[in-house]
Amino acid sequence: MSGFQVLKPGALALLQDLGRRGYQHLGLTTGGALDERAARWANRLLDNDQNAALLEISLGRLELLAGLDTRVALAGADLGFEINGKPCQPWQSYSVRAGDHLRFGYARSGLRAYLAVAGGFTGRCRFGSRATVVREGMGRALAAGDRLECLPDQSPGALLRRVPPRYCTSGESGDALRVLRCYQYQEFGEAERRRFFDEGYRISSDSDRMGIRLAGPALGWSQGGILSQGIALGAVQVPPDGQPIVLLNDRQTIGGYPVLGTLLPLDLFRLAQMRPGTEVHFEAIDVEEASALMRTFYDFFG
Template sequence: MSFEVLDGGMLALLQDPGRYGYQHIGVTTGGPMDEHAFRWANRLLANPPEAAQIEINIGKLGLLAHEDTCIALTGADLGARINGKAAVPWRTYHIQRGDRIEFGMPVAGLRAYLAVAGGLKPVIKLGSCATVVREGLGGLDGRGQKLAKGDCIGFDRCHKKTMTSLPIGEVPDYNEDLQVGVIPSYQYAHFSPGERMKFFSGSYEVSQRIDRMGYRLTGEPIASELDGIISEGIAYGAIQVPSDGQPIVLMKDRQTIGGYPKIGCLSALDAGQLAQRGPGAKIRFYLADVAEAEAQRAIFNHKLETFKTSLAGP
């Protein structure tokens, strides 16, 4: 009972919530770049929150089902098709043995998530299957490889479920300019009031230099009073400012320590929204605090917990 990979696409990775408890020995967390989309995919299927999924970066993945199941698609619209018929994200689909699931190129967003009822069945290494290619950890066989033609991804057969979809009002628009809150932290006090004003009043653009490690932005440069710092642990969403003054937002596959000054940090949910923006997207920052981030997370968790299934058509 499995999906056979017909085309590995640009970068398709097995992910679960991440590998925690090992950053002190240099092992990063990995996990889904867009936690909002990842968690909704599992919720639509009533899966455990930690159930493994496929993160499809950019597109072109092709799968063949060898057993009946039910899937959920969330995140980016990558022009998915099931047996040649368009399959929009943010809803579930019944899959029969012999069905083909294929992804095209981005229509909106960069990263789509495919969850299967009951979760996928990869090898677990250090408590997780999260794929971090740079570290050679996670993935189908635990060696950190992206999905490739000929791979078979196991899952358990399931009975048909009621088809569900996310209410339209909860679906993010990845084509919109993004405004995200920055929690002042790290070396915030070592950026002068003038530099902070430039940072919060300006607009930044997502550059071509983006990946699962970090998002380099371009805009009016800002400078810290510090030339450098002793390397320290780095949180997901930290915004470091190297000597050229162009911010870099550190993402799921970030290094575990770094020596650049950091002006603050994004919440996990906001960093996930940034991960859906491609080169040229406009980003603005505003001053936030921990209480706002906690409230944002509490509201999100409440929506997940109280979600009720709704018919989504055949």
């Protein structure tokens, strides 16, 4: 075996990269790692290409058997990762030998961890990406008995690394989530806009990779129907019940509900790690400030 065998698939483990770009006009959504920041760190620890395929492990309970000597790196949520029963912390890289048993327990903090392997996993590439989007038939969740292929480690003697502590956070809590005021923002009433930013919401358990549903003050919309429009990552959509939905990577490509704005991607990565029941608040951010923050992020990762 030239990779890893899946002994137990866990709650939800998916092969992901940074997403499928340039195909939304065909109805194909982007997919990709929900916490892009953690995914990039996992690949960076191994000097992988930033778009190298890796595993997104939600909630935990995944078990793998290594079939080769290599290095792995883990970033994101603390899922109680162990190698041969020895506890291993996230935000670090580790050496793995053929026959080693990799196990993830239940999530201790956050929701999703990202497991990278030296050189990346070599799953099937479709429309320029290895990202899994189950509802579109682009791959599927891991199942017991699956094999995850990867190339031999090209730098077997490379030093193991650790992410500096100031960057090691699963993003569960913190400051308000920042929203760019766009789409139909100006068409919402002043009272509705104020309610959204002044009052808190809780993350609903009825959330998935398509979107995070929020429970809280209902937002009214009195402008009637709108034409279907392209849906950006992080769009804050307001359906007829008035409960906002923050749309994620597996979102539909177009939609006919009004949109209050879009979440700053850096805060979207944080939101993807928050558990159901977590209270969240929102604040507005200007385009210039948002652009500067995202430019700094992408410059850092090259």
